Amino acid sequence: xxxxxxxxxxxxxxxxxxxxxxxxxxxxxxxxxxxxxxxxxxxxxxxxxxxxxxxxxxxxxxxxxxxxxxxxxxxxxxxxxxxxxxxxxxxxxxxxxxxxxxxxxxxxxxxxxxxxxxxxxxxxxxxxxxxxxxxxxxxxxxxxxxxxxxxxxxxxxxxxxxxxxxxxxxxxxxxxxxxxxxxxxxxxxxxxxxxxxxxxxxxxxxxxxxxxxxxxxxxxxxxxxxxxxxxxxxxxxxxxxxxxxxxxxxxxxxxxxxxxxxxxxxxxxxxxxxxxxxxxxxxxxx
Amino acid sequence: xxxxxxxxxxxxxxxxxxxxxxxxxxxxxxxxxxxxxxxxxxxxxxxxxxxxxxxxxxxxxxxxxxxxxxxxxxxxxxxxxxxxxxxxxxxxxxxxxxxxxxxxxxxxxxxxxxxxxxxxxxxxxxxxxxxxxxxxxxxxxxxxxxxxxxxxxxxxxxxxxxxxxxxxxxxxxxxxxxxxxxxxxxxxxxxxxxxxxxxxxxxxxxxxxxxxxxxxxxxxxxxxxxxxxxxxxxxxxxxxxxxxxxxxxxxxxxxxxxxxxxxxxxxxxxxxxxxxxxxxxxxxxxxxxxxxxx
Numbered sequence: 001x002x003x004x005x006x007x008x009x010x011x012x013x014x015x016x017x018x019x020x021x022x023x024x025x026x027x028x029x030x031x032x033x034x035x036x037x038x039x040x041x042x043x044x045x046x047x048x049x050x051x052x053x054x055x056x057x058x059x060x061x062x063x064x065x066x067x068x069x070x071x072x073x074x075x076x077x078x079x080x081x082x083x084x085x086x087x088x089x090x091x092x093x094x095x096x097x098x099x100x101x102x103x104x105x106x107x108x109x110x111x112x113x114x115x116x117x118x119x120x121x122x123x124x125x126x127x128x129x130x131x132x133x134x135x136x137x138x139x140x141x142x143x144x145x146x147x148x149x150x151x152x153x154x155x156x157x158x159x160x161x162x163x164x165x166x167x168x169x170x171x172x173x174x175x176x177x178x179x180x181x182x183x184x185x186x187x188x189x190x191x192x193x194x195x196x197x198x199x200x201x202x203x204x205x206x207x208x209x210x211x212x213x214x215x216x217x218x219x220x221x222x223x224x225x226x227x228x229x230x231x232x233x234x235x236x237x238x239x240x241x242x243x244x245x246x247x248x249x250x251x252x253x254x255x256x257x258x259x260x261x262x263x264x265x266x267x268x269x270x271x272x273x274x275x276x277x278x279x280x281x282x283x284x285x286x
Numbered sequence: 287x288x289x290x291x292x293x294x295x296x297x298x299x300x301x302x303x304x305x306x307x308x309x310x311x312x313x314x315x316x317x318x319x320x321x322x323x324x325x326x327x328x329x330x331x332x333x334x335x336x337x338x339x340x341x342x343x344x345x346x347x348x349x350x351x352x353x354x355x356x357x358x359x360x361x362x363x364x365x366x367x368x369x370x371x372x373x374x375x376x377x378x379x380x381x382x383x384x385x386x387x388x389x390x391x392x393x394x395x396x397x398x399x400x401x402x403x404x405x406x407x408x409x410x411x412x413x414x415x416x417x418x419x420x421x422x423x424x425x426x427x428x429x430x431x432x433x434x435x436x437x438x439x440x441x442x443x444x445x446x447x448x449x450x451x452x453x454x455x456x457x458x459x460x461x462x463x464x465x466x467x468x469x470x471x472x473x474x475x476x477x478x479x480x481x482x483x484x485x486x487x488x489x490x491x492x493x494x495x496x497x498x499x500x501x502x503x504x505x506x507x508x509x510x511x512x513x514x515x516x517x518x519x520x521x522x523x524x525x526x527x528x529x530x531x532x533x534x535x536x537x538x539x540x541x542x543x544x545x546x547x548x549x550x551x552x553x554x555x556x557x558x559x560x561x562x563x564x565x566x567x568x569x570x571x572x573x574x575x576x577x578x579x580x
Binding site (some may be wrong): 026027035037038042044082098100102106112113126127131135137138139159161164190195224225240251265270 | 290292295296298299302303305306307308309312313314316317318320322324350351377378381382384385387388391392394395396397398399400401402403404405406407409410412413415421444452453456457458462465510513514516517521531535537538539542543548549552556558559562563565566574
C-alpha cells in the first residue's frame with residue numbers, strides 16, 4: 001500500500017516480501033524463456049548479415065555484409081514472389097470482405113427458411129479447410145482452369161466460414177433503429193448495408209483483415225500444390241523451393257532469403273503489435 | 287401484400303448468400319462428397335472411380351503398417367505438442383500478466399514466432415538441427431559430446447519436429463490466456479491475500495478453474511493444428527527417415543502427388559475428416575454450451 005516499510009503488521013510484510021523477492025526469480029525465468037524464444041530469430045539475423053564462415057562462430061567483430069541478400073535476390077526471383085504474394089493477399093482479403101459481408105448480412109437480417117441449418121453447414125468449413133481436401137480441390141481447380149494462377153490459390157478461401165461468422169456476430173449487435181432510420185431516408189438494402197452496417201463493423205473488418213493477411217502471407221500447402229511456376233508462386237512456396245536442403249544453397253543465403261520473405265509481415269507486426277494481438281484475440285480461430 | 291414483401295426478403299437474402307454458397311459448395315462440400323465416393327471405388331482410367339468396392343480400400347489401408355505408423359506419429363505429435371505448448375502458454379501469460387520489468391519486450395519475444403510462416407520457422411530450425419554444421423551439434427561438440435542426428439535418427443526426429451512446433455505455437459495460445467487473466471477480477475486476488483492463501487493454491491483453486499473455457503478453446507485449436515499443419519515437414523524431414531516423422535496430411539500429399547495414388551489419398555483424407563468431425567463435435571458440445579450462435 002504505502003511505500004514506507006512497516007514491520008508492525010506481519011501479514012502485510014510477508015505480502016510485501018513476496019512482491020519483492022519471488023517476482024525477481026520469476027523475472028529471471030520469464031526473461032530466460034523470452035531469450036530462448038527469440039533466439040532462433042536473432043540467430044537467423046546473425047547468419048543473414050555475416051559471411052557464411054561465421055554461421056557458428058560468434059565473434060562480436062565479425063564483418064557485417066549484405067552479400068547474402070544480394071545472392072538470395074539474384075539466385076531466385078524474389079521480386080516476382082513478392083508481387084505474387086501481394087496480389088494474392090490483397091485479392092483474397094478484398095474478395096473475402098465482399099462475399100462474407102453479403103452472406104453475413106443475409107444471416108443476420110433476412111428471413112431465410114432453414115437459416116440455422118444453413119449456418120451450421122457454413123460452420124463446417126471451420127474444420128474442413130481447403131488444404132485437407134487438397135486432392136479433390138486440385139481436381140476442381142484444374143477443371144476450372146485455375147492451376148498455376150493466383151486466383152486458384154485464393155479462391156477456395158474466399159467464402160470463409162470464419163469471416164461470415166465474425167461479421168454476422170457484429171451485424172447482429174447493430175440496433176435495428178439505425179436501419180429503420182436509413183430506410184425512411186429512402187435507402188435500399190444495399191445502401192443500408194453499405195452506409196449503416198459496414199461502417200459500424202470497421203473494427204471487425206480490421207481484426208479479420210489482419211488475421212487473414214497473416215494467414216495467407218504464411219500459407220504453404222495449398223499454394224504449393226496448385227502452383228508450378230515462378231509466375232504464380234507466393235513467397236512461402238518460393239522460399240520452400242529455394243531452400244529445400246537438396247538444392248545445396250549456401251546457408252547464409254538461405255537465412256537471408258528467409259528474412260526477405262518474412263520481413264514485410266514482421267515489420268508490420270512490430271509497428272502494429274497491439275492491433276495484431278487484438279485481432280488474433282478477437283478473431284480467435286484462424 | 288405482406289406475404290409478397292416477405293417473399294421478396296427471402297429472395298433477397300438468398301441472393302446475398304449465393305456467392306458464398308457457390309464457393310462453399312465448390313471447395314468444401316463437393317470435394318468432401320467426392321472424396322468419400324473415391325474412397326469407396328477402385329480407380330480406372332486417369333483415376334476416375336470405376337468399380338464400387340465398398341470398404342475394401344479401408345481394409346487395405348488398415349492392413350498397411352505404414353498407415354498405422356503415420357497415424358501413431360500423428361498421435362505422438364499431438365500428445366507431444368499440445369500439453370507442453372498449452373502449459374508454456376499459460377506460464378508465459380502468467381509471467382507477462384504480472385509486474386515484470388520489460389514486459390512488452392518479453393511478450394513480443396513470446397509472440398513473434400506465431401507470425402512467421404511455418405516454412406521460415408523450419409528453415410531457421412534447420413540451422414540448429416543440421417548434422418555437421420548445425421548449431422546444436424556444434425554446441426555439443428564444444429562441450430565434448432558427440433553430435434546427435436536430430437532429423438536423421440528415426441528415434442529422435444519426431445521429437446525434434448515436436449520441439450519446433452511447440453516453439454511456433456505457444457506464443458499464439460499465450461494471448462488467449464493473457465486476455466482471460468486480465469478478465470479475472472482483482473478482488474479475488476485481494477481476498478485470497480487477506481486469507482493468506484499461498485500463490486500456488488490460489489492458482490490451482492481459483493485461476494486455473496476460471497481459465498478452463500480458455501484452456502478448452504486453446505485445446506480445440508491445438509488439436510486442429512496438429513492435423514492441419516504439416517508445412518514444416520517439407521523442409522525438415524519430408525516425412526522421413528523411413529516415415530519416422532510422417533503425419534497424416536503429409537501422407538495424403540505424398541500419396542496424391544508423389545505416388546499418384548488418389549484412392550489411397552482419398553481414403554486417408556476420410557480418416558482425417560473423421561478426426562476433424564470428432565474435434566468439431568467436441569467444440570460444439572463442450573465449448574459452445576455457453577456461446578450463442580443464434
